[in-house]
Amino acid sequence: MKKEKKMPEWDLSEYYNGVDDPKIDEDIKKYAEKAAEFAVRYRGKVAKLEAGEFAAALRELEELSRISGKLGGYASLNSSTNLTDPKASALYQKIVESLNDAGKDILFFGLEYNKLSAAAEKKLLADETVRGYLPYLKRVRKYKPYELSEEVEKTLLEKDVTSGSAWVRLYEETMARLSYTVDGKKYNDAQVSRLCLSPDAALREKAGKEINNVSKENSFTVGYIYNMIMKDKAVEDEKRGFKLPMSARNLAEEVSDETVDCLAQTVRDNYENIAWRFYKIKAKLLGVEKIKYWDRNAPLPLESDKEYSWEEAVQTVLEAYKAFSPKLFDIAREFFDKPWIDVAPKEGKRSGAFCSGPLTEEHPFLLLNFTGKRNDVLTLAHELGHGCHHQLRRHNGVLNETTRMTTEEVASVFGEMLVFQAMLNQAKDDKEKIALLAMKVNDMINTAVRQIAFHFFETRAHDERKGGEVPVGRLNEIWLEEMKTSLGPWVEVDENSAYIWEQVGHFFFLPFYVYAYSFADCVVNSLYWLKLQGKVDNFEDKYLALLQKTAIGDYQDIFAPFGLNPASKEFWQGGLNLISYYLDQLEELVNKL
Ligand SMILES: [Zn+2]
Incomplete structure (x- = not known):
């Protein structure tokens, strides 16, 4: 690294003057008092509130959220640069616990709001101040059709510790304890994955095979855990009335099942045109006929290491x-x-x-x-x-x-x-351009394409789970099929990567989340593709307006100014076209080599 003057450090004193600042305890106390007052004032009474009173309650909630945001935010920022300081982590723990404790006092508000009839809700929303909170209220309201009786909700919550959450914890602790041995040296999962990025092909192969072997040894436990997680989810989904295994996640992400299907199908239709084509080029650059499964992210021999101050x-x-x-x-x-x-x-x-x-x-x-x-x-x-x-x-x-x-x-x-x-x-020459393009396309494929192959794996696994437990051998088969289809003929997919699904943590702790990575990437690529083509007037202003509304507007509305509709194949194809565009440039440069 180039020689540097001292680089900037942040200053958090606008929040608190260090972990001993007496204002911290004052704010913790203030939060607990205000939350308790809030409960006394409104519990059991939400249905009877006039619009003006309801607006006042929302303002109080907002104030509570400000205090908790300030405390929690400060503690987390402060500890992120002081990980080894026990005072910083103790403060963090103390704040999390006291906020959680007091936070229980205000949970009733959303539940009572969701019990209001449509007519009562409409009356409240006629008030201008209340309408200002519409994005928040809509977010609370969207769960209404899926809420169960208070008794059942409470039971589910209590049982969660020994069902859903218990399996996730067992998975995480099992994985954390795994040890991988390469050339007689022991590694944890993060370290062994890093070996697959080494410039040494033999080392990558040993690491790749070891990851699969260790997963194989653990497949009885992990396969059982996965089956339990799928079943646990299916039971709850059925009670709540979710149509598909992915529906609960889509509700949280505020997208329709159809939109997610449209994304997934469009990406799948582009496997050959994008992923297959890239791995063929990558094989050529690595000087092999086919690349090994673990070599997908291997560095290229021509990578430049330009340094920046x-x-x-x-x-x-x-x-x-x-x-x-x-x-x-x-x-x-x-x-x-x-x-x-x-x-x-x-x-x-x-x-x-x-x-x-x-x-x-x-x-x-x-x-x-x-x-x-x-x-x-x-x-x-x-x-x-x-x-x-x-x-x-x-x-x-x-x-x-x-x-x-x-x-x-x-x-x-x-x-x-x-x-x-x-x-x-x-870039100063073709080699640097190739390195840059290959890095970018590699990343884009990992996010936009690979996560969709994961999505198809979990969709199929959950679907088959409806018919009873899915044996590990069957999960391996589905995994290998999805990997072969997405990676194409220039990547070796065989028994040496059959158990790798066990390593995808999201399947276990956040089911049906993987598509969100692809979704996010394709959305940006789709926008950037429009910008490159220069076909949208005032792109800059529309883009800045979009950023202001990402969390408070519906997808259809926020993309409309660009003439984009996320429910259409064209929307997603635009994003994938950007990858093809870079891939075309890469292909041309590599052919010139
Ligand atoms: Zn980010």
């Missing part, structure tokens, strides 16, 4: 943002003018990167672990996208705002695209 990284990112939108640039610039960003890796700091805002109405903070690699620059572009997205939503209100995975990544991935395109334009 922090100043260069900031300049690269801001210039790309500015070229797209001077307005976005103005929002982005503030993060660097103020101490809202923690840049350098250091002892006791969390790895990776994130953007987090304790309060909707205030600016967020960015955490990075910048080491000057090209990927670090793209990560900065990504997190800065989240940061700008947050800034554009500040006026929406604490209750109305939420994080919806399917649109949460729009600004971040879009920001990354802007910077990636700039890097590509500035």
Whole structure:
């Protein structure tokens, strides 16, 4: 890494002056008192409230959310740079527990609201202040058709500790205890996966086979756990009246089953045109006829390791943002003018990167672990996208705002695209271009295409579970079929990867979530594809308007200004066309080599 002056560190004192700040305890107390008062004032009375009183209750809820956001947000940000400080983690634990405790006092509000008749709800919504909370109220209301009697809800909640959650915990603890041996050395799962990114092909093969072997040894337990998780979910889904195994997740993500099907089918129709074609090129670049299953993400021999100083990284990112939108640039610039960003890796700091805002109405903070690699620059572009997205939503209100995975990544991935395109334009020769394009297409396939192959695996597994337990051998078969179909003839898919489904944690702890990654990526790609084609007037303004509404608007409405409809195949195809577009460039350059 290039020599650096001291890099920016964030300053959290606008919230609290350190873990000993007496204001923390004052706020914990304030939250508990206000929550208790709220319960006394409104429990059992929601149905009788006049619109004005109802609006007042919502404002109180908002205030409660502000206090908890400030406490929880501060504790989490503070501990992320002080992981080894017991005082920081103790504070975090204390705040989480006290917020949970007091938070139980206010749960009744949503439940009572959902008991209101449609006529009573309409009367409340006639009030302008109440209508200002419509996105929040709609989010509460959407669960109404699936809610069970209070008695059953309580029983389900109590039984969850020994059913659904118990299996997830057993899965996580089983996986965490696994040990993988390569060349006599022991590794945990994160470490052994990293070996598959090594430039040494023999090492990758040993690691790849070991992951499958260890999974095979554990398949009795993990297969049983998976069957129980599927059955547990099916029982509850049936009671609640969800049509398909994925329906409960789709309700949470606020998309229809049909839209998810449309996405999945469109991606599947593009397996050959995108994934197969890419792996054929990758095999050629790696100098082999077929690539091994574990070599999908292997580095290319020509990868350049261009290094950036922090100043260069900031300049690269801001210039790309500015070229797209001077307005976005103005929002982005503030993060660097103020101490809202923690840049350098250091002892006791969390790895990776994130953007987090304790309060909707205030600016967020960015955490990075910048080491000057090209990927670090793209990560900065990504997190800065989240940061700008947050800034554009500040006026929406604490209750109305939420994080919806399917649109949460729009600004971040879009920001990354802007910077990636700039890097590509500035690449000094064909080799650098190939390295950049191959990296990007590889990532895009992992997100947009591979997650859909996962989605088909879990859809089939849950469907077959309806007919009784699905044996491990059968799960392996479904897995291998989906992998072969999606990866194509230039990737070796055989017994050596039959058990890898056990490694996909989302199948266990967040069923039917994997498509959300593809959804999010295709949404951004679809938008970026339109931008590249230059066919939308005022793209910049429409894009910024979209970012303001990602959590409070319906999908149909927020994409309409672009002439896009997420329920149509064309919408998703647009996103996949962007991958093809980069793939065409890659193919042409590789053929010239
Ligand atoms: Zn992100």
